[in-house]
Amino acid sequence: xxxxxxxxxxxxxxxxxxxxxxxxxxxxxxxxxxxxxxxxxxxxxxxxxxxxxxxxxxxxxxxxxxxxxxxxxxxxxxxxxxxxxxxxxxxxxxxxxxxxxxxxxxxxxxxxxxxxxxxxxxxxxxxxxxxxxxxxxxxxxxxxxxxxxxxxxxxxxxxxxxxxxxxxxxxxxxxxxxxxxxxxxxxxxxxxxxxxxxxxxxxxxxxxxxxxxxxxxxxxxxxxxxxxxxxxxxxxxxxxxxxxxxxxxxxxxxxx
Amino acid sequence: xxxxxxxxxxxxxxxxxxxxxxxxxxxxxxxxxxxxxxxxxxxxxxxxxxxxxxxxxxxxxxxxxxxxxxxxxxxxxxxxxxxxxxxxxxxxxxxxxxxxxxxxxxxxxxxxxxxxxxxxxxxxxxxxxxxxxxxxxxxxxxxxxxxxxxxxxxxxxxxxxxxxxxxxxxxxxxxxxxxxxxxxxxxxxxxxxxxxxxxxxxxxxxxxxxxxxxxxxxxxxxxxxxxxxxxxxxxxxxxxxxxxxxxxxxxxxxxx
DNA sequence: AGAAGGACCAGTGGTCCGTA
DNA sequence: AGAAGGACCAGTGGTCCGTA
Numbered sequence: 001x002x003x004x005x006x007x008x009x010x011x012x013x014x015x016x017x018x019x020x021x022x023x024x025x026x027x028x029x030x031x032x033x034x035x036x037x038x039x040x041x042x043x044x045x046x047x048x049x050x051x052x053x054x055x056x057x058x059x060x061x062x063x064x065x066x067x068x069x070x071x072x073x074x075x076x077x078x079x080x081x082x083x084x085x086x087x088x089x090x091x092x093x094x095x096x097x098x099x100x101x102x103x104x105x106x107x108x109x110x111x112x113x114x115x116x117x118x119x120x121x122x123x124x125x126x127x128x129x130x131x132x133x134x135x136x137x138x139x140x141x142x143x144x145x146x147x148x149x150x151x152x153x154x155x156x157x158x159x160x161x162x163x164x165x166x167x168x169x170x171x172x173x174x175x176x177x178x179x180x181x182x183x184x185x186x187x188x189x190x191x192x193x194x195x196x197x198x199x200x201x202x203x204x205x206x207x208x209x210x211x212x213x214x215x216x217x218x219x220x221x222x223x224x225x226x227x228x229x230x231x232x233x234x235x236x237x238x239x240x241x242x243x244x245x246x247x248x249x250x251x252x253x254x255x256x
Numbered sequence: 257x258x259x260x261x262x263x264x265x266x267x268x269x270x271x272x273x274x275x276x277x278x279x280x281x282x283x284x285x286x287x288x289x290x291x292x293x294x295x296x297x298x299x300x301x302x303x304x305x306x307x308x309x310x311x312x313x314x315x316x317x318x319x320x321x322x323x324x325x326x327x328x329x330x331x332x333x334x335x336x337x338x339x340x341x342x343x344x345x346x347x348x349x350x351x352x353x354x355x356x357x358x359x360x361x362x363x364x365x366x367x368x369x370x371x372x373x374x375x376x377x378x379x380x381x382x383x384x385x386x387x388x389x390x391x392x393x394x395x396x397x398x399x400x401x402x403x404x405x406x407x408x409x410x411x412x413x414x415x416x417x418x419x420x421x422x423x424x425x426x427x428x429x430x431x432x433x434x435x436x437x438x439x440x441x442x443x444x445x446x447x448x449x450x451x452x453x454x455x456x457x458x459x460x461x462x463x464x465x466x467x468x469x470x471x472x473x474x475x476x477x478x479x480x481x482x483x484x485x486x487x488x489x490x491x492x493x494x495x496x497x498x499x500x501x502x503x504x505x506x507x508x509x510x511x512x
Numbered sequence: 513a514g515a516a517g518g519a520c521c522a523g524t525g526g527t528c529c530g531t532a
Numbered sequence: 533a534g535a536a537g538g539a540c541c542a543g544t545g546g547t548c549c550g551t552a
Contacts (some may be wrong), residue, residue, distance in 0.1 A: 131466065186513095394524090413526070
């Protein structure tokens, strides 16, 4: 069972108690959320409205009523709601120390999302409903309900292309991780650096990044990130222009 | 060239003048809208706000400014904006008489949408943008801009399953049309009757209506209609229940 | 400064219902 | 009554930016 091993890669310290939240009825699929899941220490963060103008005021519908007069629901003392620890660049197999999470853990989150998607698909099939082929809002909602509160859309979308490199060329991905760790680069720099080898892969395969994603069983469930798509397009145009300037500009460039 | 033949199946009388509207730039695909397209006689229908409460008031953004002080833009006399003629049940090859449209014309609209989709896809590929695989809102918008004002989403969605039967079992579809024409049934009755043979086809192919749509090159670009999906699901449950009551209820029913 | 994620927003899929 | 389609609406994909 790799689940506990990998979960252990997430540096805890936010909460000590494994929490098994309500599962959506009918979940018959493979075991995402089947292992232990942890929840960050929770306390009502007050009704403090965020700064942004809220035109649509997303209403009260799902608030669990028990407003101000509420104890500390998980009994662990009045700590504030916290975020996941930030990622640091780790080598393959390396566990992050301190209040950090490593990249194996990051990639594990993508596998978990895949398992949640499979569960959502199974439920949809049983019910004869539309069956998602990608990790959609519905899947993120399901993951949250299943207790995986550490999974969220902005985070997963942010690192998709890093996961893509890991899927498509694990050796190159590992080498990049080692190089960036050695140089002491931060996660943002590593993340940026993941684009280049992906564009090179696309170049070798006719520039069709969608086809590349779709051909890979674990990657096909993720939307191609906009920036990756744009980089591939820009590079293809560059390559085509260079090719024309070399050949003197023949016909039949840019085959579709 | 079948385009003009089929276009002729649409009973005109709304407008005499072929109108070639602005094409979206870069449209390099096959020839939807390449033949003649007609526009219904147009006249500003005034700003009369519709009855429904309009929370979002879709604003002025694209109105072509020239408000009240406007001539009759297509010079054909002040007639009112009209709708397409209603469909009637026709046999294969039969042209509808009077202010009616026949079913060959209906199915031709689906082929036109497919051609518009191909154009949208070609543009997207050229630009390195996301490429739709289905007839989306974007495609309907494109069709309208290309002058095919007679194509709209509610209509196309309404008859998708009729087109599906035409694609999947043309003989059955033709037989149904002849039978319903002979009985003098209206379009609504024919449309309802198209569900049953489709469910029978699904039954023969393991109940996976999505797979059936996706396996057909001209049908795969259309979303499976909700009602058809529900009917297939309900019938599968019925069939499974019957099978259990016959077999006495074994294991391994409802294979997914 | 670097990073996590709540919340927003433009445009979608789906179809109702006022219209002809 | 039967039918065509403008317009609506809940929930989506995408990501900004106030937060820690």
